[in-house]
Amino acid sequence: MSKFVAAVVQMSSGTDVSKNIDAMDVLVREAQQQGATYIQTPEMTGLVQQERGAFFQSVRDEENDLVVRAGASLAKELGVTLHVGSTPILVGEKKAANRAFVFGPDGQCRARYDKIHMFDVDLDNGESWRESAVYRPGEKGVMLDVAGAKMGLAICYDCRFPELHTAYARHGVEVLTGPSCFTRQTGQAHWHTLLRSRAIETGAYMIAAAQGGDLEDGRSTYGHSLIVNPWGEVVAEVTGESTGVALAEIDTEQVAAARAKIPNLVNNRPFVLDQVKDAAERAA
Numbered sequence: 001m002s003k004f005v006a007a008v009v010q011m012s013s014g015t016d017v018s019k020n021i022d023a024m025d026v027l028v029r030e031a032q033q034q035g036a037t038y039i040q041t042p043e044m045t046g047l048v049q050q051e052r053g054a055f056f057q058s059v060r061d062e063e064n065d066l067v068v069r070a071g072a073s074l075a076k077e078l079g080v081t082l083h084v085g086s087t088p089i090l091v092g093e094k095k096a097a098n099r100a101f102v103f104g105p106d107g108q109c110r111a112r113y114d115k116i117h118m119f120d121v122d123l124d125n126g127e128s129w130r131e132s133a134v135y136r137p138g139e140k141g142v143m144l145d146v147a148g149a150k151m152g153l154a155i156c157y158d159c160r161f162p163e164l165h166t167a168y169a170r171h172g173v174e175v176l177t178g179p180s181c182f183t184r185q186t187g188q189a190h191w192h193t194l195l196r197s198r199a200i201e202t203g204a205y206m207i208a209a210a211q212g213g214d215l216e217d218g219r220s221t222y223g224h225s226l227i228v229n230p231w232g233e234v235v236a237e238v239t240g241e242s243t244g245v246a247l248a249e250i251d252t253e254q255v256a257a258a259r260a261k262i263p264n265l266v267n268n269r270p271f272v273l274d275q276v277k278d279a280a281e282r283a284a
Contacts, residue, residue: 083179152168174255
């Protein structure tokens with residue numbers, strides 16, 4: 001069993017990578033000073049930029065990415081596990097990966113994860129998003145051990161696909177992650193429900209740092225970075241849309257207890273789908 005203190009960092013990232021790194025630095029240090037040893041930042045920590053030309057002028061490959069360098073250095077300096085929820089990484093001609101990085105206390109990159117599910121939607125307030133036009137989807141889930149707990153990586157829209165999180169849980173994952181840049185409209189409707197649901201159905205913790213407020217590139221984001229325990233209770237939250245940090249203890253004994261009470265991962269059974277025919281079809 002494992003115990004550690006986790007923190008979610010809520011940001012309002014803009015179009016200037018250097019300013020975003022400075023904001024990350026301040027908030028991560030605040031979380032570390034409050035006792036966190038695992039610290040998670042939001043999706044698109046390093047850059048939030050809708051204008052495609054300006055976006056590709058700012059995005060770099062991993063070897064030259066400033067956020068990657070800063071994250072590694074900060075983790076080593078503070079002696080923490082720093083999970084950069086994601087930052088865009090150039091992976092081809094006019095293509096980026098929405099990539100998460102987990103840096104260990106030694107500053108080494110322990111895991112990378114590319115967002116699998118692309119946010120290609122049309123909302124009823126006129127918002128339209130086509131992540132697949134810019135980003136190359138990831139193709140694999142990623143698990144790693146953090147402070148003795150098994151963690152599964154995901155990003156934002158991935159939280160709407162329970163099969164990913166269930167697969168993690170069946171492979172022993174105790175802590176799920178969901179760093180996000182959730183829109184205000186979808187966040188108000190679904191954020192807490194989705195993340196609590198993923199925690200409840202897997203009996204795992206969910207840790208989800210988020211972008212908050214009206215961002216520089218014009219999008220509006222929901223905030224409410226949170227940590228949910230395996231019983232589905234919110235145990236830490238940056239309420240509202242302002243920047244800040246929130247901390248909670250992660251205790252994997254609670255994972256074992258929740259899964260013992262409701263052993264749905266064990267009780268799951270295979271089934272087939274049967275389409276019932278109406279009378280006319282049966283007579284034919």
